[in-house]
Structure formats: C-alpha cells, structure tokens
Amino acid sequence: MPFIELDTVEKIFTVRRKTGLIRREKREVRAVDGISFGVDRGEMVGYIGPNGAGKSTTIKMLTGILTPTGGRLRVAGIDPARERTRLAQRIGVVFGQRTTLWWDLPLKDSYRLMHRMYRIPDARYRENLDRCVDLLDLEELLDVPVRQLSLGQRMRGDIAAALLHDPDVLYLDEPTIGLDVVSKARVREFLRDLNTTHGTTVLLTTHDLTDIEQLCSRVMVIDHGRLMYDGELAGLHAVGESERLLVVDLERELPPIDMPGARFVRAEGPRQWLAFPATASAAPLVAAVASGYPLLDLSVREPDIEAVIAKMYGGTREERRESLM
Numbered sequence: 061m062p063f064i065e066l067d068t069v070e071k072i073f074t075v076r077r078k079t080g081l082i083r084r085e086k087r088e089v090r091a092v093d094g095i096s097f098g099v100d101r102g103e104m105v106g107y108i109g110p111n112g113a114g115k116s117t118t119i120k121m122l123t124g125i126l127t128p129t130g131g132r133l134r135v136a137g138i139d140p141a142r143e144r145t146r147l148a149q150r151i152g153v154v155f156g157q158r159t160t161l162w163w164d165l166p167l168k169d170s171y172r173l174m175h176r177m178y179r180i181p182d183a184r185y186r187e188n189l190d191r192c193v194d195l196l197d198l199e200e201l202l203d204v205p206v207r208q209l210s211l212g213q214r215m216r217g218d219i220a221a222a223l224l225h226d227p228d229v230l231y232l233d234e235p236t237i238g239l240d241v242v243s244k245a246r247v248r249e250f251l252r253d254l255n256t257t258h259g260t261t262v263l264l265t266t267h268d269l270t271d272i273e274q275l276c277s278r279v280m281v282i283d284h285g286r287l288m289y290d291g292e293l294a295g296l297h298a299v300g301e302s303e304r305l306l307v308v309d310l311e312r313e314l315p316p317i318d319m320p321g322a323r324f325v326r327a328e329g330p331r332q333w334l335a336f337p338a339t340a341s342a343a344p345l346v347a348a349v350a351s352g353y354p355l356l357d358l359s360v361r362e363p364d365i366e367a368v369i370a371k372m373y374g375g376t377r378e379e380r381r382e383s384l385m
C-alpha cells in the first residue's frame with residue numbers, strides 16, 4: 061500500500077459573492093477535482109502546476125488542515141482530517157511564504173518550544189537539532205530573533221524546525237522561493253541528503269523547475285484541480301508540446317473517442333481529453349465530435365504548464381533563466 065494515497069479526492073469551496081445590497085450569490089470553486097495518486101515511502105515527488113491549480117489545497121488536505129469534500133485520503137494509514145494530532149507526529153511541513161517560527165524569539169527558543177509541543181524525547185531532539193544545525197549551517201543564527209534573519213536563513217531555520225521530530229513525510233511548499241542561487245543550492249543539497257540517508261518521503265511544490273530537475277525523479281502536474289501528468293520528468297518533453305486539449309463532456313461513459321487529427325489522452329467517467337496540434341483550428345474537430353457523439357459540453361484548454369515546461373526544457377539555458385525570473 062502506498063505511503064500517501066489519494067483516491068478521487070475532491071475539495072469544493074463554496075464562495076458567497078455580494079451581488080446587491082443584500083443579495084448574495086453562491087459559487088462553487090472546484091479547487092481539487094477528483095485526484096488519485098499514490099506515493100511510496102522514500103519517494104521524492106514534485107507537485108507542480110500553474111497558480112490556482114490546487115497544489116496548496118492538496119497539501120492542506122494531506123496535513124488535515126482542510127477536510128476533503130469527496131474521495132479518500134490516507135497518509136501513513138491515517139485519515140489526516142480525523143486524526144490531525146496523531147498525523148502531526150509523522151509529518152513535517154514547510155511553507156516557503158510563511159514561517160512556523162516565532163517571529164520575535166531567537167531561533168533556538170522556537171526549537172525549544174517545538175521540542176515540548178511535539179514531546180520529542182531529549183536524546184532524539186538533541187541529535188536531530190545537532191544534525192540540522194550542522195548541515196544547514198545554523199550555529200551562528202541560533203541566538204538571532206527570527207525577524208532579523210534573511211529569507212534564506214529563515215528558510216533553513218524553518219526546514220530544521222520541520223525535522224526536529226523525525227517526520228516520515230516532509231511537505232515543502234515553495235521551499236526555494238525568493239532565495240539567492242547559493243541558498244537554493246544549499247537547501248536542495250540538504251533535501252537530497254535527507255532523502256537518501258533518512259529515506260524521508262518528500263512532496264515538493266515549486267515554481268522553480270530546477271528544484272524538480274535536481275531533486276525529483278517523478279513529477280505530477282496538476283491543472284484546474286486535476287492531475288494532468290504523473291511520471292518521469294523527462295516524459296514531460298513529449299506532453300503538451302505544441303498541443304492543445306479538447307475537454308469533452310459526454311452524456312454517458314463511452315469508449316475513447318477516435319477522431320482523425322486528434323489523439324485520445326485520457327478519460328474520467330463521461331469526460332474525455334483529446335489532444336490536437338496547437339497550430340490547427342479547433343473548429344473542425346469540435347464540429348466532428350459534436351455530430352458524432354452525445355455531448356453535454358466542450359471546452360478547449362491551452363496546455364499552460366505543460367507547454368511552459370516543454371519549452372523550458374527544450375530551450376536554451378538563457379531562455380530557461382529568463383522564464384524562471
């Protein structure tokens with residue numbers, strides 16, 4: 061059984077929007093729209109996608125902060141939303157944009173508080189702290205209040221904080237965001253070492269594809285709350301490259317649509333995805349599908365992240381650097 065397991069997990073937010081003085085309109089946001097995957101113990105997986113794709117919502121469900129509105133989710137056999145405290149002993153979380161450290165306290169005092177909060181046995185705490193201080197070069201920073209630390213120093217401090225209780229799983233949400241090149245390299249080296257020597261399972265969300273390239277053998281691409289790709293990074297070259305997607309909602313579940321000029325990508329119930337060349341007009345394909353199949357809805361999607369990734373990996377270093385800025 062995979063260590064992290066998601067089975068058609070869904071999170072729908074209901075947003076109320078003011079439309080008049082008193083009138084309010086309800087709208088549903090499908091932040092995560094039926095995602096399934098498994099991550100084995102010791103894997104290091106990249107979880108990427110454009111802004112608003114549903115990455116943070118997935119991580120929040122994996123930590124138990126948010127409860128899924130549908131599907132089944134397990135981490136180390138635990139249902140996160142039901143047993144959040146028990147799960148907290150097994151997971152570590154680092155949000156690049158937010159610190160879990162106490163802003164006004166010296167770094168070491170934050171660690172002492174965590175020692176008590178997580179009830180970490182003294183010897184284990186000492187050992188983990190020493191290792192993190194050594195590998196993340198924190199010695200000089202232990203007496204400095206967190207608000208005085210640079211972003212890179214703070215990030216190293218946060219990573220150490222997430223590891224003091226020896227978690228089996230580490231979720232990292234943008235761990236290198238805003239860091240300079242040297243700090244990024246240091247963080248990556250530490251994570252690689254953590255994964256190989258401790259077998260820590262790592263799920264990494266990032267906009268910096270160099271993180272993925274250097275750390276993850278497997279990458280999942282999420283877009284509009286759905287899993288669009290799950291496989292080796294190298295395989296992304298082929299996906300989405302100069303192709304657009306036709307999303308077809310049929311009246312009922314049917315065998316894969318077979319159309320000249322289109323390639324069947326995948327199906328989920330009555331919904332099917334067809335890829336077609338980006339340079340071709342969508343109109344003839346739409347017309348052909350509409351006349352040949354019982355349709356409820358159709359939409360054309362640009363291959364956002366896939367195209368970006370394909371372009372970046374296919375482009376020169378200069379182009380890549382530009383697109384990372």
Ligand SMILES: Nc1ncnc2c1ncn2[C@@H]1O[C@H](COP(=O)(O)OP(=O)(O)OP(=O)(O)O)[C@@H](O)[C@H]1O
Nearest residue numbers: 073075089091109110111112113114115116117118
């Ligand atoms: N608490 C909430 N209430 C309503 N809508 C929300 C809430 N949280 C997230 N959303 C919406 O859900 C969708 C997915 O958001 P999410 O933060 O998971 O995306 P993301 O992939 O992490 O994006 P980013 O890369 O920008 O952080 C977005 O449309 C977002 O506006």
